[in-house]
Amino acid sequence: MPQPRDGSGPGVGTSAAAPVSGRPAGMPAGLVDRYGRRATDMRLSLTDKCNLRCTYCMPAEGLEWLAKQAVMSAEEIVRIVRIGVEALGVRELRLTGGEPLVRADLLSIIAALRQAHPELPISMTTNAVGLDKKAAGLKAAGLTRINVSLDSLHEETFTKLTRRPFLDKVLAGVDAAWAAGLGPVKLNAVLMRGINDAESPALLAWALDRGYELRFIEQMPLDADHGWTRRDMITAAEIRELLSVDYVLSNDPRSRDGAPAERFEVRHRVPGTNEAIGDVLGTVGIIASVTEPFCADCRRTRVTAEGKIMSCLFSREEVDLLGLLREGASDDQLAERWQDAMWIKPKAHGMDHVGLDAPDFIQPDRSMSAIGG
Numbered sequence: 001m002p003q004p005r006d007g008s009g010p011g012v013g014t015s016a017a018a019p020v021s022g023r024p025a026g027m028p029a030g031l032v033d034r035y036g037r038r039a040t041d042m043r044l045s046l047t048d049k050c051n052l053r054c055t056y057c058m059p060a061e062g063l064e065w066l067a068k069q070a071v072m073s074a075e076e077i078v079r080i081v082r083i084g085v086e087a088l089g090v091r092e093l094r095l096t097g098g099e100p101l102v103r104a105d106l107l108s109i110i111a112a113l114r115q116a117h118p119e120l121p122i123s124m125t126t127n128a129v130g131l132d133k134k135a136a137g138l139k140a141a142g143l144t145r146i147n148v149s150l151d152s153l154h155e156e157t158f159t160k161l162t163r164r165p166f167l168d169k170v171l172a173g174v175d176a177a178w179a180a181g182l183g184p185v186k187l188n189a190v191l192m193r194g195i196n197d198a199e200s201p202a203l204l205a206w207a208l209d210r211g212y213e214l215r216f217i218e219q220m221p222l223d224a225d226h227g228w229t230r231r232d233m234i235t236a237a238e239i240r241e242l243l244s245v246d247y248v249l250s251n252d253p254r255s256r257d258g259a260p261a262e263r264f265e266v267r268h269r270v271p272g273t274n275e276a277i278g279d280v281l282g283t284v285g286i287i288a289s290v291t292e293p294f295c296a297d298c299r300r301t302r303v304t305a306e307g308k309i310m311s312c313l314f315s316r317e318e319v320d321l322l323g324l325l326r327e328g329a330s331d332d333q334l335a336e337r338w339q340d341a342m343w344i345k346p347k348a349h350g351m352d353h354v355g356l357d358a359p360d361f362i363q364p365d366r367s368m369s370a371i372g373g
């Protein structure tokens with residue numbers, strides 16, 4: 001059943017009543033789950049709104065935005081992050097959305113978070129529209145680094161994928177992020193069959209030239225239009241094949257450390273051979289959530305813009321932290337609720353097994369933009 005967009009949905013625990021998690025008493029502090037994983041990476045959505053309409057995420061007409069009152073205020077965000085960091089072992093914070101740059105109080109949120117947590121890595125995932133004017137201020141406020149979504153360098157393809165003619169703005173934003181010291185700048189490209197897949201080697205060449213770390217992403221069934229099919233998505237194996245015409249990829253020796261992206265060192269290929277030539281040009285990442293899932297080492301906990309805990313991107317259960325906070329709960333009560341939410345985290349892909357194309361997989365009602373990707 002779709003969740004009402006005013007934030008009043010029936011997700012687990014919209015009142016102060018605790019969700020039934022069965023979390024045994026005396027568990028160690030922190031966000032642990034039934035499968036022995038510990039979440040230390042917090043992904044917090046600042047808004048469900050966005051100024052693009054990427055076909056793999058949003059419908060052309062947009063979504064019904066949350067009412068302002070339903071969205072976490074700056075003070076509520078700061079409190080929730082503080083509980084995560086001080087009581088629950090959160091070690092890094094990712095700001096996302098929707099599009100975080102559309103939030104008017106973004107700079108003051110970052111400044112307040114930085115003041116409260118001088119050492120916390122705080123990064124942001126953004127479409128970079130308007131970033132050219134904001135990058136220096138974000139750095140000054142205390143943002144550590146940035147990831148930018150960039151699916152194509154061709155005006156027409158970019159506009160087809162995002163349904164907005166903003167390629168120039170995005171490219172200016174990427175350069176500004178680099179210039180402002182928000183590096184390493186990572187770029188995210190979702191490959192879509194027949195649209196931007198053939199462009200992947202050129203996109204990689206462009207990123208390598210500029211010292212940006214490009215990651216290709218397998219499309220997941222998280223689009224509001226529910227148009228995803230396993231047959232149409234570009235797999236990691238296909239991505240490696242597309243790139244191998246021009247490049248030789250070898251495993252990056254650095255530890256993956258729970259990251260979604262598997263990283264490869266990139267070198268030029270001697271045409272017509274399997275031989276690499278020259279120095280390592282940089283790295284490329286492949287995020288194979290569908291065909292080579294990484295759920296066994298998942299370290300993520302998500303907070304949606306309306307303050308609901310989603311233990312997994314594909315969770316069907318949401319636990320309302322903001323409602324409890326607004327009812328006057330103490331930090332301890334909020335921490336307990338959060339721990340309960342994470343205890344029932346599914347093993348993988350919102351189920352007890354991997355398989356975004358499995359017959360029992362049910363696509364969440366929320367699109368990626370409404371979860372916080």
Ligand SMILES: Nc1nc2c(ncn2[C@@H]2O[C@H](COP(=O)(O)OP(=O)(O)OP(=O)(O)O)[C@@H](O)[C@H]2O)c(=O)[nH]1
Pocket residue numbers: 094096123125147186188217259260261287289300313373
């Ligand atoms: N299946 C799955 N995919 C994820 C998850 N988190 C991120 N992704 C995918 O990975 C892509 C890149 O995410 P980013 O927000 O750039 O962050 P990241 O790659 O996790 O982070 P860094 O490499 O540390 O900067 C997203 O667009 C998603 O497609 C997750 O928890 N599960």
Ligand SMILES: C[S@@+](CC[C@H](N)C(=O)[O-])C[C@H]1O[C@@H](n2cnc3c(N)ncnc32)[C@H](O)[C@@H]1O
Pocket residue numbers: 050056057096097098099100125126127147148149188189190217218219220221222223368369372373
């Ligand atoms: C939901 S967006 C939020 C942040 C920002 N608006 C942006 O686009 O970077 C975060 C990431 O999710 C990715 N994403 C959205 N829908 C996806 C899907 N169906 N499958 C895989 N990744 C998706 C985007 O490419 C983007 O890198």
Ligand code: SF4
Pocket residue numbers: 050051052053054057058097098099127149368369
């Ligand atoms: S992927 Fe990001 S930029 Fe694209 S529609 Fe979704 S939230 Fe907006």
Ligand code: SF4
Pocket residue numbers: 293294295296298299300311312313314346347348349350
């Ligand atoms: S699908 Fe769920 S369990 Fe798997 S990596 Fe993503 S958030 Fe973690």
